[in-house]
Amino acid sequence: MAKILVIDDERAIRNTLKEILEFEHHEVDVAEDGPTGLAVFAAGHYDIVLCDIKMPQQDGIEVLQQLNQQAPDVPVVMISGHGNIDTAVEAIKKGAFDFIEKPLDLNRLLITIRNATDKQQLIQETKTLKRRVARGLDIVGQSEPISRVKDIIARVAPTEARVLITGPNGTGKELVAHGLHRQSARAAMPFVEVNCAAIPSELIESELFGHEKGAFTSAVKQRKGKFEQADGGTLFLDEIGDMSLSAQAKVLRALQENKISRVGSDKDIGVNVRVIAATNKNLPQEIERGSFREDLFHRLSVIVIHVPPLRERLDDLPALVEHFNGLICADYGIPPKTFSLKAIEALQKLPWTGNVRELRNVVERLIILGGSEIGTDDVRAYATAGF
Numbered sequence: 001m002a003k004i005l006v007i008d009d010e011r012a013i014r015n016t017l018k019e020i021l022e023f024e025h026h027e028v029d030v031a032e033d034g035p036t037g038l039a040v041f042a043a044g045h046y047d048i049v050l051c052d053i054k055m056p057q058q059d060g061i062e063v064l065q066q067l068n069q070q071a072p073d074v075p076v077v078m079i080s081g082h083g084n085i086d087t088a089v090e091a092i093k094k095g096a097f098d099f100i101e102k103p104l105d106l107n108r109l110l111i112t113i114r115n116a117t118d119k120q121q122l123i124q125e126t127k128t129l130k131r132r133v134a135r136g137l138d139i140v141g142q143s144e145p146i147s148r149v150k151d152i153i154a155r156v157a158p159t160e161a162r163v164l165i166t167g168p169n170g171t172g173k174e175l176v177a178h179g180l181h182r183q184s185a186r187a188a189m190p191f192v193e194v195n196c197a198a199i200p201s202e203l204i205e206s207e208l209f210g211h212e213k214g215a216f217t218s219a220v221k222q223r224k225g226k227f228e229q230a231d232g233g234t235l236f237l238d239e240i241g242d243m244s245l246s247a248q249a250k251v252l253r254a255l256q257e258n259k260i261s262r263v264g265s266d267k268d269i270g271v272n273v274r275v276i277a278a279t280n281k282n283l284p285q286e287i288e289r290g291s292f293r294e295d296l297f298h299r300l301s302v303i304v305i306h307v308p309p310l311r312e313r314l315d316d317l318p319a320l321v322e323h324f325n326g327l328i329c330a331d332y333g334i335p336p337k338t339f340s341l342k343a344i345e346a347l348q349k350l351p352w353t354g355n356v357r358e359l360r361n362v363v364e365r366l367i368i369l370g371g372s373e374i375g376t377d378d379v380r381a382y383a384t385a386g387f
Helices: 011-023 034-043 060-070 085-093 106-136 144-156 173-182 201-209 245-257 283-289 294-300 314-332 341-348 355-369 376-383
Strands: 003-007 027-031 048-052 076-080 098-101 163-166 191-195 234-238 274-279 303-306
Touching: 003 011, 003 034, 011 027, 011 106, 027 034, 034 048, 034 060, 048 060, 048 106, 060 076, 060 085, 076 085, 076 106, 085 098, 098 106, 144 173, 144 303, 163 173, 163 294, 173 191, 173 234, 173 274, 201 245, 245 294, 283 294, 314 341, 314 355, 341 376, 355 376
Parallel strands: 003 027, 003 048, 048 076, 076 098, 163 274, 163 303, 191 234, 234 274
Antiparallel strands: none
16 A cells, blocks of 8 residues: 555546545545645655646646655656657656556556555665665774774775775674775775685686686676676775785786776776775785785785774674674564673673674574573573584
Protein backbone atom coordinates (compact mmCIF):
# COMPACT_ATOMS: atom_id res chain seq x y z
CA MET A 1 0.00 0.00 0.00
CA ALA A 2 1.31 3.45 -0.93
CA LYS A 3 0.39 6.92 0.24
CA ILE A 4 -0.44 8.90 -2.92
CA LEU A 5 -1.07 12.60 -3.54
CA VAL A 6 -3.23 13.53 -6.58
CA ILE A 7 -2.86 17.11 -7.88
CA ASP A 8 -5.43 17.95 -10.57
CA ASP A 9 -7.70 20.94 -11.19
CA GLU A 10 -10.57 18.73 -12.47
CA ARG A 11 -12.73 17.55 -9.59
CA ALA A 12 -14.05 14.55 -11.55
CA ILE A 13 -10.52 13.33 -12.26
CA ARG A 14 -9.46 13.82 -8.62
CA ASN A 15 -12.44 11.93 -7.28
CA THR A 16 -12.15 9.13 -9.84
CA LEU A 17 -8.46 8.60 -9.10
CA LYS A 18 -9.13 8.67 -5.36
CA GLU A 19 -11.87 6.02 -5.64
CA ILE A 20 -9.83 3.75 -7.92
CA LEU A 21 -6.66 3.93 -5.86
CA GLU A 22 -8.43 3.54 -2.53
CA PHE A 23 -10.18 0.47 -3.94
CA GLU A 24 -6.66 -0.87 -4.58
CA HIS A 25 -5.93 -0.25 -0.85
CA HIS A 26 -3.79 2.87 -1.31
CA GLU A 27 -4.11 5.92 0.93
CA VAL A 28 -4.98 8.96 -1.21
CA ASP A 29 -5.04 12.74 -0.64
CA VAL A 30 -6.08 15.26 -3.28
CA ALA A 31 -5.29 18.88 -4.15
CA GLU A 32 -7.01 21.14 -6.70
CA ASP A 33 -3.99 23.15 -7.89
CA GLY A 34 -0.20 23.39 -7.78
CA PRO A 35 0.27 25.67 -4.74
CA THR A 36 -2.19 23.64 -2.68
CA GLY A 37 -0.55 20.39 -3.77
CA LEU A 38 2.91 21.64 -2.78
CA ALA A 39 1.60 22.73 0.62
CA VAL A 40 -0.10 19.36 1.21
CA PHE A 41 3.04 17.52 0.09
CA ALA A 42 5.26 19.55 2.43
CA ALA A 43 2.94 18.81 5.38
CA GLY A 44 2.90 15.03 4.88
CA HIS A 45 4.93 12.08 3.69
CA TYR A 46 3.98 10.63 0.31
CA ASP A 47 5.29 7.67 -1.66
CA ILE A 48 3.96 8.77 -5.08
CA VAL A 49 2.53 11.94 -6.61
CA LEU A 50 0.15 12.10 -9.60
CA CYS A 51 0.24 15.59 -11.08
CA ASP A 52 -1.70 17.16 -13.95
CA ILE A 53 0.33 19.29 -16.37
CA LYS A 54 -2.18 21.96 -17.42
CA MET A 55 -3.45 23.69 -14.29
CA PRO A 56 -4.33 27.28 -13.34
CA GLN A 57 -1.99 29.32 -11.09
CA GLN A 58 0.97 27.00 -11.54
CA ASP A 59 1.98 24.72 -14.41
CA GLY A 60 2.46 21.02 -13.60
CA ILE A 61 6.06 21.06 -14.86
CA GLU A 62 6.86 23.82 -12.33
CA VAL A 63 5.22 21.74 -9.61
CA LEU A 64 7.30 18.73 -10.71
CA GLN A 65 10.54 20.71 -10.41
CA GLN A 66 9.65 21.94 -6.92
CA LEU A 67 8.64 18.44 -5.82
CA ASN A 68 11.98 17.10 -7.06
CA GLN A 69 13.80 19.75 -5.06
CA GLN A 70 11.87 18.89 -1.89
CA ALA A 71 12.00 15.11 -2.23
CA PRO A 72 14.04 13.88 -5.21
CA ASP A 73 13.40 10.21 -4.37
CA VAL A 74 9.57 10.43 -4.57
CA PRO A 75 8.29 9.29 -8.02
CA VAL A 76 6.09 11.89 -9.76
CA VAL A 77 3.75 10.67 -12.51
CA MET A 78 2.57 13.41 -14.88
CA ILE A 79 -0.93 13.19 -16.41
CA SER A 80 -2.39 15.37 -19.17
CA GLY A 81 -5.26 15.56 -21.63
CA HIS A 82 -3.12 17.61 -24.01
CA GLY A 83 -0.25 15.18 -24.25
CA ASN A 84 2.16 14.85 -27.10
CA ILE A 85 5.66 13.47 -27.56
CA ASP A 86 7.35 16.80 -26.81
CA THR A 87 5.39 17.24 -23.57
CA ALA A 88 6.18 13.72 -22.44
CA VAL A 89 9.89 14.11 -23.25
CA GLU A 90 10.05 17.41 -21.37
CA ALA A 91 8.37 15.88 -18.32
CA ILE A 92 10.77 12.93 -18.25
CA LYS A 93 13.78 15.23 -18.70
CA LYS A 94 12.60 17.35 -15.77
CA GLY A 95 12.51 14.26 -13.55
CA ALA A 96 9.05 12.70 -13.96
CA PHE A 97 8.84 8.97 -13.29
CA ASP A 98 6.31 8.47 -16.12
CA PHE A 99 3.77 10.28 -18.29
CA ILE A 100 0.16 9.14 -18.79
CA GLU A 101 -2.36 10.67 -21.19
CA LYS A 102 -6.03 11.36 -20.45
CA PRO A 103 -8.44 9.68 -20.67
CA LEU A 104 -6.57 7.47 -18.26
CA ASP A 105 -6.13 3.79 -19.04
CA LEU A 106 -6.86 2.01 -15.75
CA ASN A 107 -4.48 -0.89 -16.36
CA ARG A 108 -1.67 1.46 -17.44
CA LEU A 109 -2.26 3.61 -14.35
CA LEU A 110 -2.14 0.66 -11.92
CA ILE A 111 1.00 -0.78 -13.55
CA THR A 112 2.68 2.63 -13.30
CA ILE A 113 1.69 2.94 -9.63
CA ARG A 114 3.06 -0.54 -8.94
CA ASN A 115 6.33 0.23 -10.72
CA ALA A 116 6.67 3.52 -8.85
CA THR A 117 6.00 1.74 -5.56
CA ASP A 118 8.63 -0.87 -6.36
CA LYS A 119 11.12 1.87 -7.19
CA GLN A 120 10.41 3.66 -3.92
CA GLN A 121 10.90 0.46 -1.94
CA LEU A 122 14.19 -0.24 -3.71
CA ILE A 123 15.38 3.30 -2.96
CA GLN A 124 14.57 2.92 0.73
CA GLU A 125 16.16 -0.54 0.92
CA THR A 126 19.29 0.78 -0.81
CA LYS A 127 19.52 3.68 1.63
CA THR A 128 19.13 1.31 4.57
CA LEU A 129 21.80 -1.03 3.22
CA LYS A 130 24.16 1.88 2.56
CA ARG A 131 23.71 3.11 6.13
CA ARG A 132 24.42 -0.37 7.48
CA VAL A 133 27.47 -0.78 5.25
CA ALA A 134 28.75 2.68 6.14
CA ARG A 135 28.31 1.95 9.84
CA GLY A 136 30.28 -1.27 9.40
CA LEU A 137 33.11 0.75 7.82
CA ASP A 138 33.47 3.20 10.70
CA ILE A 139 36.81 3.40 12.49
CA VAL A 140 35.83 2.96 16.13
CA GLY A 141 37.85 4.29 19.02
CA GLN A 142 39.26 7.44 20.62
CA SER A 143 42.63 6.21 21.90
CA GLU A 144 45.71 8.27 21.07
CA PRO A 145 47.03 5.85 18.39
CA ILE A 146 43.71 5.55 16.55
CA SER A 147 42.97 9.28 16.90
CA ARG A 148 46.27 9.93 15.16
CA VAL A 149 45.20 7.65 12.30
CA LYS A 150 41.84 9.45 11.98
CA ASP A 151 43.61 12.81 11.93
CA ILE A 152 45.92 11.72 9.11
CA ILE A 153 42.94 10.38 7.13
CA ALA A 154 41.10 13.71 7.48
CA ARG A 155 44.15 15.64 6.28
CA VAL A 156 45.16 13.33 3.44
CA ALA A 157 41.76 12.24 2.04
CA PRO A 158 40.94 15.52 0.18
CA THR A 159 44.27 15.35 -1.66
CA GLU A 160 45.28 13.10 -4.54
CA ALA A 161 48.33 11.75 -2.67
CA ARG A 162 48.93 8.01 -2.89
CA VAL A 163 48.80 6.25 0.46
CA LEU A 164 50.46 3.10 1.76
CA ILE A 165 48.68 1.57 4.76
CA THR A 166 50.76 -0.72 6.96
CA GLY A 167 49.96 -2.85 9.98
CA PRO A 168 49.42 -6.44 11.10
CA ASN A 169 46.55 -8.59 9.82
CA GLY A 170 43.16 -7.83 11.31
CA THR A 171 43.87 -4.24 12.36
CA GLY A 172 41.43 -2.65 9.89
CA LYS A 173 43.64 -1.41 7.07
CA GLU A 174 40.72 -1.71 4.66
CA LEU A 175 38.67 0.63 6.89
CA VAL A 176 41.39 3.25 6.54
CA ALA A 177 41.22 2.86 2.75
CA HIS A 178 37.44 3.25 2.80
CA GLY A 179 37.79 6.30 5.06
CA LEU A 180 40.22 7.92 2.64
CA HIS A 181 37.81 7.31 -0.25
CA ARG A 182 34.67 8.43 1.58
CA GLN A 183 36.26 11.73 2.64
CA SER A 184 37.77 12.45 -0.78
CA ALA A 185 36.45 14.30 -3.82
CA ARG A 186 36.11 10.85 -5.46
CA ALA A 187 33.56 9.60 -2.90
CA ALA A 188 30.73 9.41 -5.46
CA MET A 189 32.87 7.34 -7.83
CA PRO A 190 33.75 3.63 -7.56
CA PHE A 191 35.85 2.14 -4.77
CA VAL A 192 37.39 -1.02 -6.21
CA GLU A 193 39.28 -3.46 -3.98
CA VAL A 194 41.81 -6.07 -5.11
CA ASN A 195 43.22 -8.65 -2.70
CA CYS A 196 46.60 -9.27 -4.30
CA ALA A 197 47.26 -12.26 -2.02
CA ALA A 198 44.07 -14.06 -3.06
CA ILE A 199 44.70 -13.95 -6.82
CA PRO A 200 47.16 -16.41 -8.41
CA SER A 201 50.24 -14.68 -9.82
CA GLU A 202 49.42 -15.81 -13.36
CA LEU A 203 46.01 -14.10 -13.17
CA ILE A 204 46.85 -10.88 -11.33
CA GLU A 205 47.71 -8.93 -14.50
CA SER A 206 44.42 -9.88 -16.14
CA GLU A 207 42.58 -8.96 -12.94
CA LEU A 208 44.21 -5.54 -12.73
CA PHE A 209 44.45 -4.55 -16.38
CA GLY A 210 41.83 -6.71 -18.12
CA HIS A 211 42.34 -8.79 -21.22
CA GLU A 212 41.33 -9.05 -24.84
CA LYS A 213 39.37 -11.94 -26.28
CA GLY A 214 41.76 -14.77 -27.10
CA ALA A 215 44.64 -13.36 -25.02
CA PHE A 216 44.89 -16.77 -23.33
CA THR A 217 43.01 -20.07 -23.35
CA SER A 218 40.11 -19.09 -21.07
CA ALA A 219 39.78 -15.52 -22.41
CA VAL A 220 36.54 -16.12 -24.30
CA LYS A 221 35.57 -12.43 -24.30
CA GLN A 222 37.04 -9.01 -23.66
CA ARG A 223 37.17 -8.02 -19.99
CA LYS A 224 37.85 -4.74 -18.21
CA GLY A 225 40.35 -4.86 -15.36
CA LYS A 226 40.16 -3.23 -11.95
CA PHE A 227 42.01 -0.11 -13.09
CA GLU A 228 39.33 0.59 -15.71
CA GLN A 229 36.52 -0.29 -13.29
CA ALA A 230 37.92 2.22 -10.78
CA ASP A 231 38.29 5.00 -13.35
CA GLY A 232 37.47 8.31 -11.66
CA GLY A 233 37.50 6.65 -8.24
CA THR A 234 39.82 4.76 -5.93
CA LEU A 235 41.68 1.48 -6.44
CA PHE A 236 42.65 -0.30 -3.22
CA LEU A 237 45.48 -2.79 -3.66
CA ASP A 238 45.29 -4.88 -0.49
CA GLU A 239 48.30 -7.04 0.48
CA ILE A 240 50.38 -5.52 -2.31
CA GLY A 241 53.48 -7.14 -0.84
CA ASP A 242 52.27 -10.43 -2.35
CA MET A 243 52.09 -9.08 -5.91
CA SER A 244 54.37 -10.64 -8.53
CA LEU A 245 57.30 -8.61 -9.86
CA SER A 246 55.89 -8.60 -13.41
CA ALA A 247 52.58 -7.17 -12.19
CA GLN A 248 54.49 -4.64 -10.06
CA ALA A 249 56.22 -3.36 -13.21
CA LYS A 250 52.86 -2.79 -14.93
CA VAL A 251 51.40 -1.09 -11.85
CA LEU A 252 54.43 1.20 -11.76
CA ARG A 253 53.85 2.16 -15.40
CA ALA A 254 50.18 2.82 -14.70
CA LEU A 255 51.10 5.12 -11.81
CA GLN A 256 53.73 6.94 -13.85
CA GLU A 257 51.73 7.45 -17.05
CA ASN A 258 48.09 7.03 -15.96
CA LYS A 259 47.78 4.47 -18.75
CA ILE A 260 47.24 0.73 -18.84
CA SER A 261 47.09 -1.89 -21.56
CA ARG A 262 45.00 -5.03 -21.42
CA VAL A 263 46.63 -8.43 -21.60
CA GLY A 264 46.88 -9.35 -25.28
CA SER A 265 46.71 -5.75 -26.50
CA ASP A 266 49.25 -3.05 -27.35
CA LYS A 267 46.64 -0.28 -27.13
CA ASP A 268 47.03 2.18 -24.26
CA ILE A 269 43.96 3.12 -22.23
CA GLY A 270 43.98 6.28 -20.12
CA VAL A 271 42.81 5.90 -16.52
CA ASN A 272 42.19 8.41 -13.74
CA VAL A 273 42.60 6.41 -10.54
CA ARG A 274 43.78 7.18 -7.03
CA VAL A 275 45.73 4.17 -5.80
CA ILE A 276 45.78 3.21 -2.13
CA ALA A 277 47.84 0.19 -1.13
CA ALA A 278 48.08 -1.87 2.04
CA THR A 279 50.42 -4.53 3.34
CA ASN A 280 51.23 -6.48 6.49
CA LYS A 281 54.78 -6.99 5.28
CA ASN A 282 57.91 -4.92 5.88
CA LEU A 283 58.39 -3.65 2.33
CA PRO A 284 61.95 -2.29 2.86
CA GLN A 285 62.95 -5.82 3.88
CA GLU A 286 61.12 -7.23 0.84
CA ILE A 287 63.09 -4.79 -1.33
CA GLU A 288 66.36 -6.09 0.13
CA ARG A 289 65.25 -9.65 -0.66
CA GLY A 290 64.50 -8.64 -4.24
CA SER A 291 60.78 -9.48 -4.03
CA PHE A 292 59.47 -5.92 -4.19
CA ARG A 293 60.44 -3.04 -6.46
CA GLU A 294 61.99 -0.08 -4.71
CA ASP A 295 60.72 2.38 -7.33
CA LEU A 296 57.14 1.12 -6.86
CA PHE A 297 57.50 1.44 -3.08
CA HIS A 298 58.46 5.10 -3.42
CA ARG A 299 55.56 5.69 -5.82
CA LEU A 300 53.07 4.20 -3.38
CA SER A 301 54.37 5.61 -0.10
CA VAL A 302 53.82 9.33 -0.56
CA ILE A 303 51.88 9.07 2.70
CA VAL A 304 52.32 6.10 5.05
CA ILE A 305 49.59 5.35 7.59
CA HIS A 306 50.43 2.71 10.19
CA VAL A 307 47.41 1.05 11.79
CA PRO A 308 48.28 -0.03 15.35
CA PRO A 309 47.57 -3.56 16.64
CA LEU A 310 44.77 -3.95 19.18
CA ARG A 311 47.22 -4.49 22.05
CA GLU A 312 48.43 -0.90 21.54
CA ARG A 313 44.91 0.54 21.73
CA LEU A 314 43.18 -1.49 24.45
CA ASP A 315 41.38 1.67 25.63
CA ASP A 316 39.25 1.30 22.48
CA LEU A 317 38.17 -2.26 23.29
CA PRO A 318 34.95 -1.30 25.20
CA ALA A 319 33.80 0.88 22.28
CA LEU A 320 34.70 -1.84 19.77
CA VAL A 321 32.74 -4.45 21.75
CA GLU A 322 29.71 -2.16 21.86
CA HIS A 323 30.04 -1.47 18.13
CA PHE A 324 30.26 -5.16 17.18
CA ASN A 325 27.49 -6.03 19.63
CA GLY A 326 25.13 -3.63 17.85
CA LEU A 327 26.08 -4.77 14.34
CA ILE A 328 25.96 -8.51 15.04
CA CYS A 329 22.71 -8.43 16.99
CA ALA A 330 21.10 -6.32 14.25
CA ASP A 331 22.16 -8.93 11.69
CA TYR A 332 20.65 -11.69 13.84
CA GLY A 333 17.49 -9.70 14.53
CA ILE A 334 17.90 -9.82 18.31
CA PRO A 335 18.24 -7.08 20.96
CA PRO A 336 21.85 -6.10 21.79
CA LYS A 337 23.31 -8.02 24.71
CA THR A 338 24.91 -6.51 27.78
CA PHE A 339 28.61 -6.93 28.53
CA SER A 340 29.50 -6.53 32.20
CA LEU A 341 32.40 -4.32 33.22
CA LYS A 342 34.25 -7.40 34.53
CA ALA A 343 33.77 -9.12 31.15
CA ILE A 344 35.25 -6.11 29.34
CA GLU A 345 38.21 -6.09 31.73
CA ALA A 346 38.72 -9.82 31.12
CA LEU A 347 38.68 -9.25 27.38
CA GLN A 348 41.27 -6.48 27.72
CA LYS A 349 43.68 -8.94 29.35
CA LEU A 350 43.71 -11.30 26.36
CA PRO A 351 46.66 -11.13 23.91
CA TRP A 352 44.63 -10.48 20.71
CA THR A 353 47.10 -11.82 18.19
CA GLY A 354 44.37 -11.56 15.54
CA ASN A 355 43.62 -7.93 16.46
CA VAL A 356 40.23 -6.29 15.78
CA ARG A 357 39.13 -9.04 13.39
CA GLU A 358 39.67 -11.60 16.13
CA LEU A 359 37.80 -9.41 18.63
CA ARG A 360 34.79 -9.29 16.31
CA ASN A 361 34.77 -13.08 16.05
CA VAL A 362 34.97 -13.41 19.83
CA VAL A 363 32.11 -10.94 20.35
CA GLU A 364 29.99 -12.91 17.88
CA ARG A 365 30.83 -16.16 19.67
CA LEU A 366 29.87 -14.64 23.04
CA ILE A 367 26.59 -13.30 21.62
CA ILE A 368 25.68 -16.73 20.24
CA LEU A 369 26.74 -18.86 23.18
CA GLY A 370 26.37 -16.48 26.13
CA GLY A 371 23.29 -15.34 28.00
CA SER A 372 21.50 -11.99 27.83
CA GLU A 373 24.30 -10.52 29.95
CA ILE A 374 27.86 -11.52 29.10
CA GLY A 375 30.00 -11.99 32.21
CA THR A 376 33.48 -13.22 33.09
CA ASP A 377 32.29 -16.85 33.09
CA ASP A 378 31.26 -16.46 29.45
CA VAL A 379 34.63 -14.91 28.61
CA ARG A 380 36.48 -17.81 30.28
CA ALA A 381 34.27 -20.40 28.62
CA TYR A 382 34.03 -19.02 25.10
CA ALA A 383 36.37 -16.09 24.44
CA THR A 384 39.60 -17.95 25.10
CA ALA A 385 38.84 -20.83 22.72
CA GLY A 386 41.55 -19.66 20.35
CA PHE A 387 44.19 -18.80 22.97
